[in-house]
Amino acid sequence: MKNISIPFYIFLCITLSSFCVLKAQDSVSIKELRQKLKDAKDEKSRTSIKIDMINQFSVEGKNDSVIANGPKLIEYFKKSKNSMTIGSIYITIYSAYLTKGDTTGGEYYKQEAQRYLQMSNDYNSKALLILTDAQNFFTQNKFEEASTELNKAIALNQQNENKIVPSIMRNVYAMSISNLNQQNKISDAYTKALEFSDYTNKYSKAESYIPMYFIGLLQYQMKNYQKSLSALDKSAELLPNKSEAFLAEINILRSFCFMELKDYEKAKLYATSSLKFMEAQNQxxxxxxxxxxxxxxxxxxxxxxxxxxxxxxxxxxxxxxxxxxxxxxxxxxxxxxxxxxxxxxxxxxxxxxxxxxxxxxxxxxxxxxxxxxxxxxxxxNKEMDGQMWEYYSKVDEMLGDYESAFSYYKKYKDLENQKTSAENIRGIEETQSERTLSEQKLKIKLEEETKRIQLQKELELKALRYEFDKKQAAAKTEVERQRLLLEEEHKRREISIKYDEEQKAIAIKYAQEKKVAKAEQAKKDAEAKAELSKSKNIRNMSIGGALAALLLLGFAGWSYNQKRKDGIKIAAEKKKSEDLLLNILPQEVAQELKEKGKSDAKYYDEVSVLFTDFVNFTATSEKIGVQELLEELNVCFTEFDNIMGRHGLEKIKTIGDAYLAVSGLPTVNKDHAKNAIAASQDILRFIEERKKVSPNALDLRIGIHSGQVIAGIVGVKKFAYDIWGDTVNTAARMEQAGEKGKINISKNTYELVKDDFETTYRGKISVKGKGEMEMYFVGKA
Structure with a gap:
């Protein structure tokens, strides 16, 4: 049987079992606290120990003990009118009911907590009550309401300058991730985990292992088991000393990953390690x-x-x-x-x-x-239905109830097919920015057809087996049984051959459609190129014809000359407009735009994206003044434009003090990576020369990554030619991870230029949002 949402239970255990309201005691058992209570000599000490016991009961998940002992403490604190502590204990009891799965039993305690906290400035307890309300909605599958409460807690923290204790905000983020995960919003949950990581880096560095754990858990959910293990290893590295309980949670998830990877020895090793710890700690x-x-x-x-x-x-x-x-x-x-x-x-x-x-x-x-x-x-979730239908089918088959077995098996397979289709649709949405939709649709069509054929084949073979099992059961002689076996084997071969031939036909059809799609795209590109060439020829012929006409008709009157002058002015203005357009857009795109009023974005399989960024730009502007710095920036970017032109790169845009260009489009160029590096080396040479003559000269970093992009213009006003895709983001990461005065390239780019340039391997370097990536410095020319 498959995992019944166990990884999701890990979310719940991490998120919900730690709603401790009062101050936690490190490694203090209930037994030790009972002894302390016995030895206490005054009422104040005994009360303090009882609070610690309530808290420890909550930590250990002994919710009945919290519910039994909490109200007694409340009565004591009512005498001293300590609203803050009373409100906190009410929240603890409320949370205990929810953790038991009793969503109504704690309602009274919630209302009392609200009443007491209204008289208090304890923002920590107020945030915790909001969080516990979110837990209540969460356990009732009211995820939108839970999101509203969680956002309230985040807003309350921001209003109070992030002064709510990290242990509460940790649970807010953890619950938010769980809430999004339960709604199958894995991408949003992953983004929230990254926000959680940023929060801990700023306000609770010691807890940075927790968001890394959640990242590992989400990678598991996305079936990226190796990436999940990498994140879990990082979480374990960041784990403080004496955090055996959390290490046990990490090992549980490691066990799940290895089980999915079919490495059962390692799965068992990590599971056993966690089990021994939990048993020893009596958790x-x-x-x-x-x-x-x-x-x-x-x-x-x-x-x-x-x-x-x-x-x-x-x-x-x-x-x-x-x-x-x-x-x-x-x-x-x-x-x-x-x-x-x-x-x-x-x-x-x-x-x-x-x-x-x-x-x-x-x-x-x-x-x-x-x-x-x-x-x-x-x-x-529906996956559980599918698992149960699979097992109903197994039992019914062994019992000889073939009609029922076949019915459940078909329901199970139909659900599996729907799941595959849904995953394929999500795949299109996620990769649409990196591949043309038509290409992806063809691929999905093949996968869907293949799945359909496999399903039909399985169903037909299963039906055949049920039919012949019935006949075998009714057969009276051994001869008849042997004849049935031969007949079944013959029909089984016929079915297999039929579907194998159908599968081959589908594969051939897909290959042909893919070929046609590529040919159509090539034809469109060729037509656009031919049209552009034709328009150039017509323009040249028009100019030649105009000159000939002027020689023949030079005696025309003043009126004609005046009109001609006006025409020349118009032509000059038109040329200025065209030059301006070509300054903004590539020639092919500009031509398409003039002819059609729009330009279609195009997919480029292999280009190199170049990013530059000046070092300490903001700090320098404060020292020498903004105007002087902008003048320096203009000098540099003007020369960069010239360098791009010499090496055949297309400038895309400047973003503040960053400069973005791409090699290999709109005209495909197999030397795109070499050209990008050559241009980068020219930039570095220019910067070195500039530093000799200008006191305001700046250092800069350069990053290059090679891969696929989509390029084009969007909208109908203020046209801007741009590029999209993960390649652009990775190139920016290469620049950010580089050093001043050096060209930092990715492994993809290195593979394209390793025989043409001297490089220095930098090893694997952590990149935000991408994990570790191999990088290389390129030597100077």
Whole structure:
């Protein structure tokens, strides 16, 4: 059985189990606190210890103890009229109810907390109450309302100059990520994780390991298991000493990654490590999911006895209802392991009747348990339906109920196909800025057709098997059974051949359509080029014809001469306009724009993007004055323009003190990377010469990356030719990661120029939003 949203349960455990309101005690057990309470000599000391106990109960997930002891403390503090502490304890009790999955039992405590905190300036507790309300909405699947509350907490923190304690803001960000994740807004959740990382870097450096963990978790959700492991390794590196509890969480997710990568030994190693820690610390709220995970690994390895043992432990230790593994989800895993065990013939039965009875009981339990799961689980998705249909099909097939088995199998496969289609559509949206939509649609069409053929083939083969199993059961003689076997094998071959031929035909059709699409694009490009050439010839012929006419008709009167002068002025102004347009746009784009009134964006498979940026530009402007600096900038950019022209690069734009150009478009050029580096070397030479003659000269960095882009103009006013795609972002990162006076290039660019320039390998360098990237410095010419 697949993971029943276990990684998402990790979100919940990290996010919701740590809503500690009062001051935490490091490594202080309830047993030690009880002893301290026994030894306390005055009421004030005893009360302080009781607060610590309530907090520790909350940390350990002992919510019933929080609910039982919290109200007693409230009565004590009511005598002293300590509104701040009373409000905090009310929040603790409210949170305990929610963590148990009781979304109504804590309503009274919420209202009381609001009442007491109105009389207080304790913004930490106010933020925590908002956060707990968000938790309440979250557990009821009211995600928009949860987002509203979380945004309130962030606004409250900003209004108070980020003075709300990081432990609360940590939970705000964690809940926000969980909230977006549950809505399948993985991209938004990932962005929020990066914001979380920025927050910890500014206000809580010691906790920077937490957002890195969430990044790893989101990479897991996106099925980027190696990237997830890299982020988890980084989180572990940043982990402070004595943070064994969080390391255990990291190891749990590592285990999931290795299980998906089918490295079961490593998966088991990390799961066992976390399990031992949780058992030693008596963290009973975490044990059900660790037992569940260990059971899954053993199930994958087909060690069914051990899998059943751990699934049973998960069931025994799980609560009836809650935010993590419940008895229903653990029972489903246990039943599915037993089904796999029978299907793989890893268990023997004395008679067929005993086997059938066992299967019937499993089928009944499966239906009953799944109904309980749907009624009690707070989190459910369609993938779980598909998993259950798959297992219903397995059991019904073993019971001989082929019609039912086939029906569930078809529902399961239909859902899988829908999921693939949805993933493909998301893939188009994500890559649309980097590839032409028509090309991507062709690819998706092939994948969809391939999936359809595979599905039809599987369904037809399965139906054939059901049909012949029935006939075999009805056969009375061995001869008849052998004949049926031969007949089934013959039909099976016929089905396979039929669908294999259909698959080949689809592949050929796709290749032809792709070829036609490329040819059409090439034809359009050629037509545009020919049209541009034709317009040049016509213009030249017109000029020649005009000159001849002037020689023949030189005796024309004053009126004609005046008109001619006006015409020359108009032509001159027209030329100025055309020159201005060509100064803004490439010639091909300008021509297309004049003819059609618009220009279509084009995809370029291989170009090199060049970024330059001046070092300490803002600080220098404060020293020498803005006007002087702008004059220096103008001198530099003017020379940069000349250099781009010499080396065939297209200037795109300047962004403040940054300069962006690209090599390899609009005319494709196989030497685009070499030209970009040659231009960069000229820029550095110019800067060195400039520093000798100008006291205001600036140092600069240069970055280059090679890859694919989309180029064109957008809108209908104030045309600007621009480029888009991840290649542009990466080139900017190359510049930012470089050093003054040097050309920093990516691995992609290095592979294109390694035989033409001297380079120095810099190793793998961390890049914001991209992880580690290999970089090289290019030597001076």
């Amino acid at each position: 009973i709220q975490n044990l059900p999911r660790l037992y569940y995970l260990t059971a899954q690994i053993n199930q994958k390895e087909k060690d069914y006895d051990k899998a059943i043992q751990f699934a049973q432990k998960s069931y025994d230790s799980a609560p009836e209802k809650g935010l993590s593994i419940t008895k229903s989800s653990a029972k489903l895993l246990l039943l599915n392991i037993k089904i796999d065990q029978i299907q793989d013939k890893k268990i023997s039965f004395a008679t067929d009747s005993e086997r059938k009875t066992t299967l019937q009981n499993l089928r009944t339990d499966l239906t009953k348990t799944y109904d309980n799961y749907l009624a009690q689980e707070l989190y459910h």
